[in-house]
Amino acid sequence: MKPNEQTRRVMVGSVPVGGGAPVAVQSMLNMPPDDVDGNLAQIEALAEAGCEIARMAIPKRACLDAFGQVCERSPLPVVADVHFDPVIAIEAARLGAAKLRINPGNIGGLDATVPVLDAAREAGIPIRIGVNAGSLDQDLAARADLTLPEKLAASAAQYARFCEDNGFTDLVVSAKAHDVMTTVSTYRLLAREIPHIPLHIGVTEAGTQFQGVIKSASGLGILLEEGIGDTMRISLTDDPVNEIRACWTLLAALDLRRRGPEIISCPTCGRCQVNLIELAGQVEARLRTVKAPVKVAVMGCVVNGPGEARDADIGVACGAGSGAVFVKGEVVRKVAEADIVDALMEEIGKL
Ligand code: SF4
Known part of the structure; x- marks a missing residue:
């Protein structure tokens, strides 16, 4: 059985992630967070290109109202991307987020996470624990005895276990680096350490279109071929629609999913x-x-x-x-x- 057939399935809106579901294709909106119509137009364009899950940054509490309006009118499930302020995550869950994305390195510690878990549980939505090499937990970052992939995987796995110990199991995990082989090694470790949790795979800050597509395709291609990865994003410094085109082209090249010519x-x-x-x-x-x-x-x-x-x-x-x-x-x-x-x-x- 492939790793991504063994993960526990979570639902992001109506999109299944994990448990052998087709690798879900997602992207992130880059319109100003208070521009409701602009974000909805971008979601429409992404949906037309084959995007299945859209993520939206909520940088401050003042943007929550717009986020709620986008969720209400979006044809795609919308993930709330939250850093630093757990109150934003809690409110986003109440306003219709289909999933929360939080980073253990900057959300205010384990205690601050518990009310976020409660809010997600109440809303019936999953949480993605998204670790990035650039915002690792400080204690782990300082450990000289661990490699970067080990630090990334340990950070994500520790946090996931904390959520599970608090009775919250509706989880997705990511741990990304801009370096391709660091990313590959990290996800291989995660697939071994937390084999039951769906993985969101991606090479972060991969660059502009040409470089970003090549870096992402090489890293994600290795992982997907090994059956690692339940949902994917190809991060480009470009129009998000091109991220979706790249995802589908990669999935088709690997004969995993096909959409379009x-x-x-x-x-x-x-x-x-x-x-x-x-x-x-x-x-x-x-x-x-x-x-x-x-x-x-x-x-x-x-x-x-x-x-x-x-x-x-x-x-x-x-x-x-x-x-x-x-x-x-x-x-x-x-x-x-x-x-x-x-x-x-x-x-x-x-x-
Ligand atoms: S199909 Fe003909 S034109 Fe195209 S690369 Fe091959 S030999 Fe050249």
Whole structure:
């Protein structure tokens, strides 16, 4: 049995996390926390891209009212992200949060946590204990006998056990670092130490789009392949919608979950006689509104083009300024380069 089939299932709104449920895809809102309409518009865009859980920061008590309004109107379950002030977490639970995210390193110690556990229990919602390398418990951070992964895992596990000892078991745990292999080692330790608790996996502060996607995909790819991780976020310094696209692309690449199209396109070489890079980019952009898991091949020449186009649901194998369009393995028409994208979209529409 894989680690993520053995975890205790929790519900984040209507989304199951853990216990063998599909790895849930989530992101975090980055609109001003008092901008109700802005946050709701971002939630809509995230939901459209396939986001299943949205997290919202509540930096001060004055933002609680807006948080409550967002929860009330959101199509997605909204997680309250709270640092420093346990009262905010307690109020967020009462205002409709689908989950609380707190950090043991800064929420005010174990005693301050007990009323938060009570509020979550009363609201019937889970809590994520989210440890970050940048805000580790000070006593643990000072220990010279432990590696950073050991400190992160110990911090999260200790805190989780404290919650369980206080009768609260509806938990999710995360312990993230910006370094990929530290993150991987930490989650491997957590999967061994607290195998019953669902894990939220991610490489934190992974960077801008290019670097962030590569760091996240390498770290989360290793973990997911080992069956570690019940819900995931790919953290990018970018539009959160791109976090969701990256999550789905990674899950599809690992053959864990599929949503939306997959593009098979060649890297181009000196044999290519169309502007394939532009064509593939246009196809990718037009496919963003397609939700079916269709495979689309966009190939540059006759070397690998017909084979890949034939294997895909829809494909084009290009020649000199033109392309042969394939549907389910058969050539259905030949079109000029300028008409290739429209022709592919037309054929996809008929599937
Ligand atoms: S399919 Fe053709 S154009 Fe594309 S990389 Fe291969 S040989 Fe080059």
